[in-house]
Amino acid sequence: MAEIRTQIAAFRSPATTPAAAGTESSSAAFAQALDGTLRTARTSAGVPVELTKYGNGRIPESALQRVGTTGHRLWAPAATSLEALMCAAREQGVNIGITDSYRPLAEQVDLAERKGLYSQGGLAAKPGTSDHGWGIAVDLDLDSRAQAWMRANAGRFGFAETTPREPWHWAFRPAK
Numbered sequence: 537m538a539e540i541r542t543q544i545a546a547f548r549s550p551a552t553t554p555a556a557a558g559t560e561s562s563s564a565a566f567a568q569a570l571d572g573t574l575r576t577a578r579t580s581a582g583v584p585v586e587l588t589k590y591g592n593g594r595i596p597e598s599a600l601q602r603v604g605t606t607g608h609r610l611w612a613p614a615a616t617s618l619e620a621l622m623c624a625a626r627e628q629g630v631n632i633g634i635t636d637s638y639r640p641l642a643e644q645v646d647l648a649e650r651k652g653l654y655s656q657g658g659l660a661a662k663p664g665t666s667d668h669g670w671g672i673a674v675d676l677d678l679d680s681r682a683q684a685w686m687r688a689n690a691g692r693f694g695f696a697e698t699t700p701r702e703p704w705h706w707a708f709r710p711a712k
């Protein structure tokens with residue numbers, strides 16, 4: 537928690553944020569999103585309680601938000617934080633692409649059929665259990681430099697590498 541507050545302060549500080557159009561508003565939005573996320577109650581499985589009323593893979597558009605100009609959608613606080621993360625990476629010359637994000641239930645079923653269940657050596661979560669279905673996970677396109685950058689910096693933005701065998705899979709699970 538203290539670490540995230542420090543990060544918010546760093547984002548607000550002009551000394552660490554190059555002056556650029558939109559920087560002020562995006563850093564403010566990021567700080568607000570992280571503040572809100574820290575207040576968000578989570579289930580023992582780490583799912584934001586406010587999403588459980590919808591169900592996995594049934595999150596309405598109103599609770600989702602696009603990540604910057606990409607067509608990818610996540611739960612709004614996760615989208616805001618990922619956008620800030622990608623912006624910080626870009627400022628250091630590191631490019632991070634998104635290959636997958638929120639995944640409705642029907643897409644989870646389709647993926648499990650095509651890629652097999654993770655528990656059986658495949659690459660898909662059991663439909664209805666994936667963090668993608670809560671809008672809090674992304675699959676990223678990372679070269680080795682970007683992978684290293686993520687491992688060193690993603691935690692400051694609330695993202696964690698949560699699945700062995702899937703170094704591209706990152707979940708928005710801020711540590712308190």
Ligand SMILES: [Zn+2]
Nearest residue numbers: 673674675705
């Ligand atoms: Zn994934």
